Amino acid sequence: MSNQIQIAIDVPATMRDGTVLRSNIYYPQGTSNLPVLLTRMPYGKDYPMGTGFFDPLRAAQAGYIVVIQDVRGRYHSEGQWEPFVAEFNDGYDTVEWCATLPGSNGQVAMFGASYFGMTQWQAAVEKPPHLVSLFPAISWGNHLNGTSRRGGAYEWGLSAYWMLSALSLDTVSRMWRNQPEQLRAKVGKTVHHIDNLASHGYDTLPLADLPGLDDVAPYFRKNLAQPLDSPYWKQLNITGRFDQIRVPTYLLGGWYDIFLGETLNSFQSLTANRIPGSPRLIIGPWTHGFPGNVVGDLDFGLATSGLFINYREDLTALQLRWFDATVKQLANGLMEEPPVQLFVMGANQWRYFTDWPPPEAKSYNLFLDSAGHANTSRGDGVLSVSKPVQGVPDRYLYDPMNPVPTTGGALLMPGVFPPGPKDQSAIEGRSDIMSYRTPPLVQEMTVIGPVTVTLYVSTSAPDTDFVARLVDVYPDGRVYNLTDGVVRASFRNADWSHPETVQQQFLNPGQIYEVTIDLWATANTFFPGHRIGLDITSSNFPRWDRNLNTGRSGLEDAKAQIAQQTIYHDNHHLSILHLMTVS
Structure with a gap:
C-alpha cells in the first residue's frame, strides 16, 4: 500500500481517428507493475461525480493506477459530443492505451455508474485484449427499456x-x-x-x-x-451482445433505480456466459445516485447506506474487494459468497441467493375483481387468489390534459419530483385510478422477483396507455409504491429486445385486447395487517409522456382527446397480477 499518490491532470490519449481525449490519472508512488482501473464519463472528470461512487485515492493506495477520462466532446476532451455513439471505439482504444501506461502491468478493469456504466458495456463488447473485469452500477443495456422509452x-x-x-x-x-x-x-x-x-x-x-x-x-x-x-x-443497444462480454462482472442496482429492469436483464444475459464467479449482483432499496438508507419517505436502516453496506463495508471497499479477487486474483472470500445479494424492503434485511430470480421463489397470482366501481382507493376493487366472482368491468376517463401526477418511483428528474417510495394515498382519490386490494394479510408474505400484470382492456381511442403500480397498503392508510410500469397499447406486442421487429398496431375502439405491463421487479415483505395493492390508470406525468389518445405522437402534435377506458376481469378475461413469493 502506497501513502504517496501522484495525480497527473489532463493526460492525453489519441483515439484511432486522431481525436485526443484527456484523463486524470492517480499513480501510487514507489511501486510498479500495477493494474489499471478506468472510468469514462461525460460529467467532468474534475467534478465530484467523477469520484463520488468510487474513491480513486483509496484505490491508488490499494495498489491500482486509476484513470478518470472525459469522453469525446466533453469538458477537456476533443471531438464532437453525441451521446453513446463514439463510446464503442473510444472505449476499446482507451482500454488498450491504459495497458501501456507507465507502471501498468497490462491489466485493465472498469468501474462507474449510469452513463459510465454504459461505457463499460460498450468497451467490453468490442473485446479489448487487456480488459479483465467490470463493475457497472445502475446502468442499462437496452435504450428502449427505461432510458429513452418504456x-x-x-x-x-x-x-x-x-x-x-x-x-x-x-x-x-x-x-x-x-x-x-x-x-x-x-x-x-x-x-x-x-x-x-x-x-x-x-x-x-x-x-x-x-x-x-x-x-x-x-x-x-x-x-x-x-x-x-x-x-x-440496435447499433446502440448492448442487448443481444452480452455473449461477447467475456470478463467477470459485478452489477449493482436499486429497487427504485431508473435502470432496475436493465440491471436484472443484464445479469440474466451474462449468466449464460458461464464465467467462473460471474456475474454477481447486489440490489439495495436505492434510487439513481449514491446509495443511501433514507429513500423517499422511508428509512431502510443503516445497513443500506453506501457508507456501511450490510454493516460490512462502503461502496468503494466493495468494488476494491471485487477487483482484488478478479484482477489481482486474491483469495479474499468474495468468490465463496452467494452471487446474488438482495435487500428485502419491509423486513429491512439483506438476503443471499444463488441466482435471479431466486430459484426458491414460487409463482403467486392475484386476480383482479370488482362490482364495477374500483375507482379510487375507496372503491370495491379486490385482489384475490380465486378467480373473479363479480366480474363487472371497471371504467374511467383518461384526460391527457389532466394526467395523474408523478409521485415517487424510479425517477431521475428535478428535485421537486423526489424518487423512491412516496405515499400514494392522496392521488388514489382520483376517479381515473382503479385500486385493487387484497384483504388485510393474516401472516407476512415476502415477494421477491419479477412483477407483471396481464390486463384485458378496451378504449374509445385508436391508441392509449395503461399504467400499473404495485403498492404496500399500511394499516394506518399510508400507501407506498414498490414498482410500476407502462404500456403504450399500440406497442402491446413489441419485443423490446429486438427493436428491429417492433411494429405499431393501432386499436379498434371498443374491441377487447390483452396487454402485458412489465413492472420490472421488487423485494418486499408485506406484514400482517398490510394489504397488497395494485393501481391501474393511464398516465404518470411527467415521468412518461402523455398519450394524446389520437394515434398521433406527442412529439409533433398537441391535439388531445379524452378516452373511455375499460378494465375487464371475468372468467373469460382474467386480469392478473403476477408475483413471486419466497418463504
Missing part, C-alpha cells in the same frame, strides 16, 4: 432532465468560450430553461418544442424522433 412511451421526465440539466451547460461553455458576452447570455438563458423545466417545461406540446435545446442538444430531437424499429437502437 413500454413504447417516452421516458419524458428522465430524457428532458438529463439532456437539459446534466449535459447542456458544458456544451454552452464549449460553444461560446471565446465570446464572453455571448457566453454570459447563453448561460443565463440555459439556466432559465433548467429552472423552469419542472414548473412548465414538461408541459410542452409538441414535445419537440421543449425550449432550451436548439443550440446545445441537437441530438435530443434526433433521439426522440427515431422510429422504434430504426437500426439506431
Whole structure:
C-alpha cells in the first residue's frame, strides 16, 4: 500500500481517428507493475461525480493506477459530443492505451455508474485484449427499456432532465468560450430553461418544442424522433451482445433505480456466459445516485447506506474487494459468497441467493375483481387468489390534459419530483385510478422477483396507455409504491429486445385486447395487517409522456382527446397480477 499518490491532470490519449481525449490519472508512488482501473464519463472528470461512487485515492493506495477520462466532446476532451455513439471505439482504444501506461502491468478493469456504466458495456463488447473485469452500477443495456422509452412511451421526465440539466451547460461553455458576452447570455438563458423545466417545461406540446435545446442538444430531437424499429437502437443497444462480454462482472442496482429492469436483464444475459464467479449482483432499496438508507419517505436502516453496506463495508471497499479477487486474483472470500445479494424492503434485511430470480421463489397470482366501481382507493376493487366472482368491468376517463401526477418511483428528474417510495394515498382519490386490494394479510408474505400484470382492456381511442403500480397498503392508510410500469397499447406486442421487429398496431375502439405491463421487479415483505395493492390508470406525468389518445405522437402534435377506458376481469378475461413469493 502506497501513502504517496501522484495525480497527473489532463493526460492525453489519441483515439484511432486522431481525436485526443484527456484523463486524470492517480499513480501510487514507489511501486510498479500495477493494474489499471478506468472510468469514462461525460460529467467532468474534475467534478465530484467523477469520484463520488468510487474513491480513486483509496484505490491508488490499494495498489491500482486509476484513470478518470472525459469522453469525446466533453469538458477537456476533443471531438464532437453525441451521446453513446463514439463510446464503442473510444472505449476499446482507451482500454488498450491504459495497458501501456507507465507502471501498468497490462491489466485493465472498469468501474462507474449510469452513463459510465454504459461505457463499460460498450468497451467490453468490442473485446479489448487487456480488459479483465467490470463493475457497472445502475446502468442499462437496452435504450428502449427505461432510458429513452418504456413500454413504447417516452421516458419524458428522465430524457428532458438529463439532456437539459446534466449535459447542456458544458456544451454552452464549449460553444461560446471565446465570446464572453455571448457566453454570459447563453448561460443565463440555459439556466432559465433548467429552472423552469419542472414548473412548465414538461408541459410542452409538441414535445419537440421543449425550449432550451436548439443550440446545445441537437441530438435530443434526433433521439426522440427515431422510429422504434430504426437500426439506431440496435447499433446502440448492448442487448443481444452480452455473449461477447467475456470478463467477470459485478452489477449493482436499486429497487427504485431508473435502470432496475436493465440491471436484472443484464445479469440474466451474462449468466449464460458461464464465467467462473460471474456475474454477481447486489440490489439495495436505492434510487439513481449514491446509495443511501433514507429513500423517499422511508428509512431502510443503516445497513443500506453506501457508507456501511450490510454493516460490512462502503461502496468503494466493495468494488476494491471485487477487483482484488478478479484482477489481482486474491483469495479474499468474495468468490465463496452467494452471487446474488438482495435487500428485502419491509423486513429491512439483506438476503443471499444463488441466482435471479431466486430459484426458491414460487409463482403467486392475484386476480383482479370488482362490482364495477374500483375507482379510487375507496372503491370495491379486490385482489384475490380465486378467480373473479363479480366480474363487472371497471371504467374511467383518461384526460391527457389532466394526467395523474408523478409521485415517487424510479425517477431521475428535478428535485421537486423526489424518487423512491412516496405515499400514494392522496392521488388514489382520483376517479381515473382503479385500486385493487387484497384483504388485510393474516401472516407476512415476502415477494421477491419479477412483477407483471396481464390486463384485458378496451378504449374509445385508436391508441392509449395503461399504467400499473404495485403498492404496500399500511394499516394506518399510508400507501407506498414498490414498482410500476407502462404500456403504450399500440406497442402491446413489441419485443423490446429486438427493436428491429417492433411494429405499431393501432386499436379498434371498443374491441377487447390483452396487454402485458412489465413492472420490472421488487423485494418486499408485506406484514400482517398490510394489504397488497395494485393501481391501474393511464398516465404518470411527467415521468412518461402523455398519450394524446389520437394515434398521433406527442412529439409533433398537441391535439388531445379524452378516452373511455375499460378494465375487464371475468372468467373469460382474467386480469392478473403476477408475483413471486419466497418463504
